[in-house]
Amino acid sequence: MNWDIISGYGDMYLQGALTTLKVCLLAIVFSTLLGFFIALMRLSGSRILRGIAFTYVWVFRGIPLMLVLFWLYYAPPFDIMLPAFVAGVVGMSINSASFKSEIIRAGLMSVNKGQLEAAEAIGMNPFQKMFKVRLPQTIRLVIPPYINNCVIMMKESAQVSIITVPDLMMAAQKAYNSTYTVAETLGVAGAVYLTLTSSLMLLQFITEKKLRINKH
Amino acid sequence: MILVKGLKKSFRNKPVLSDIDLHVREGEVVSIIGPSGAGKSTLLRCMNLLEVPSDGQIFLENRPVHFRTNRQGKLSFRSQLQLTWYRTQVGMVFQHFNLWTHKTVLQNLIEGPCTVKKVPKAEAVKKAMALLEKVGLADKAHDYPGDLSGGQQQRVAIARALAMDPKVILFDEPTSALDPELVHEVLDIMAKLAEEGMTMVIVTHEMNFARRVSDRIVFMEKGAVKKIGTPDEIFNNKEDARLHQFLRSMTHMAG
Numbered sequence A: 001m002n003w004d005i006i007s008g009y010g011d012m013y014l015q016g017a018l019t020t021l022k023v024c025l026l027a028i029v030f031s032t033l034l035g036f037f038i039a040l041m042r043l044s045g046s047r048i049l050r051g052i053a054f055t056y057v058w059v060f061r062g063i064p065l066m067l068v069l070f071w072l073y074y075a076p077p078f079d080i081m082l083p084a085f086v087a088g089v090v091g092m093s094i095n096s097a098s099f100k101s102e103i104i105r106a107g108l109m110s111v112n113k114g115q116l117e118a119a120e121a122i123g124m125n126p127f128q129k130m131f132k133v134r135l136p137q138t139i140r141l142v143i144p145p146y147i148n149n150c151v152i153m154m155k156e157s158a159q160v161s162i163i164t165v166p167d168l169m170m171a172a173q174k175a176y177n178s179t180y181t182v183a184e185t186l187g188v189a190g191a192v193y194l195t196l197t198s199s200l201m202l203l204q205f206i207t208e209k210k211l212r213i214n215k216h
Numbered sequence B: 001m002i003l004v005k006g007l008k009k010s011f012r013n014k015p016v017l018s019d020i021d022l023h024v025r026e027g028e029v030v031s032i033i034g035p036s037g038a039g040k041s042t043l044l045r046c047m048n049l050l051e052v053p054s055d056g057q058i059f060l061e062n063r064p065v066h067f068r069t070n071r072q073g074k075l076s077f078r079s080q081l082q083l084t085w086y087r088t089q090v091g092m093v094f095q096h097f098n099l100w101t102h103k104t105v106l107q108n109l110i111e112g113p114c115t116v117k118k119v120p121k122a123e124a125v126k127k128a129m130a131l132l133e134k135v136g137l138a139d140k141a142h143d144y145p146g147d148l149s150g151g152q153q154q155r156v157a158i159a160r161a162l163a164m165d166p167k168v169i170l171f172d173e174p175t176s177a178l179d180p181e182l183v184h185e186v187l188d189i190m191a192k193l194a195e196e197g198m199t200m201v202i203v204t205h206e207m208n209f210a211r212r213v214s215d216r217i218v219f220m221e222k223g224a225v226k227k228i229g230t231p232d233e234i235f236n237n238k239e240d241a242r243l244h245q246f247l248r249s250m251t252h253m254a255g
Helices: A003-042 A047-062 A065-074 A084-110 A113-121 A126-163 A168-179 A183-211 B040-047 B077-082 B084-089 B105-116 B121-134 B150-162 B180-195 B207-213 B231-235 B241-253
Strands: B002-011 B014-024 B029-033 B055-060 B090-093 B168-172 B199-203 B216-221 B224-229
Touching: A003 A047, A003 A084, A003 A126, A003 A168, A003 A183, A047 A084, A065 A084, A065 A126, A084 A126, A113 A126, A113 B090, A126 A168, A126 A183, A126 B077, A126 B105, A168 A183, B002 B040, B014 B040, B014 B224, B029 B040, B029 B207, B040 B168, B040 B199, B077 B084, B084 B090, B084 B105, B090 B150, B105 B121, B105 B150, B121 B150, B150 B168, B150 B180, B180 B199, B180 B207, B207 B231, B207 B241, B216 B231, B216 B241, B224 B231, B224 B241, B231 B241
Parallel strands: B029 B199, B029 B216, B090 B168, B168 B199
Antiparallel strands: B002 B014, B002 B055, B216 B224
């Protein structure tokens, strides 16, 4: 192990890791919101909304993330030129929302129907019912598959380097290409990715523990 | 208090309730009895609009209750927003309690008042504790419903309904899901409420209880009201063969 190589690229790695983290966190936020609305659309009474949501999930769950990234960056619709970073975040959000919507939909559907009726019977309007009874229980139910999806996202984010986003993978690639060492470049990048994903798993552990209903 | 006029309900063109008229007066306890499949629970759920009547009218203290269905036959979104005034005045106690499992007993009691009626939290807590005292569960205020027995959960559910200060409470087979030895603790509280003058509509299979606390009893069969009368009129009935047979089979079951 040559420590000089690692410290020489240290700054680039740090910047790369921060970019990866930024892309991922933004994409997680946007895909969660989008996924929530798509899940609501799929559960709605309107046939049109259900159809739109179904088509969305069908298409974006079924095509590769890399294809979406290419499309947004190199051949964007309506000639909107997107900066690489934006294209990366948007592409990942669109892709991941299709998976997250299914996770959230499963959670929303598993909430006990009687408890929703009780909310209605006590006079809650549909919004209060959603935010006071349905969502709090959905969140508890979906944490494991949801974090699982976020971990996958974090690893998949390496693909944004293909459209020139200077993320951790890009840094690792550059470092490798100019040194041809493996452990010091790719190995270190792997360790940083593992650290990032581990923090998500830690988050899962903490939230599950915190939200557990019977705490004894 | 609650007036139901010409209420009809059908599921996928199959009639379940046909032309129900029912007037529940203030302070009255009305029990609905009848064989399973008679439409007792459906009637109660229609009165609360958890099921939307296919036809008919409902009035609460002479004020008409407006409701519209969407294409799925459920309550329209707009009706759901507009019916809050009605739902807050009509309490509901379910067969399976339906307490919110992610909230403590106390939170279950204050959620309705705080969220729907915008009662200040301190006031709601004070009232909730008094109600828990009344149903004998003050020491369980900070437990979760999952830690309680069925009888305790149902007592909490009754307290939750009371916390809204309803004008009438609907009970949908409140003791049917309970272990036999826990039934009395729920019935005792209901009897106490009846004594205090609460207006109550109770769907039940507890014949002795219905006979003891009811002012009137409604006998339903095949989606229709077959007979309405005082407990004595219903239980001493000789003319109606079907009612007689039903009551005999129910009292046999109870041993």
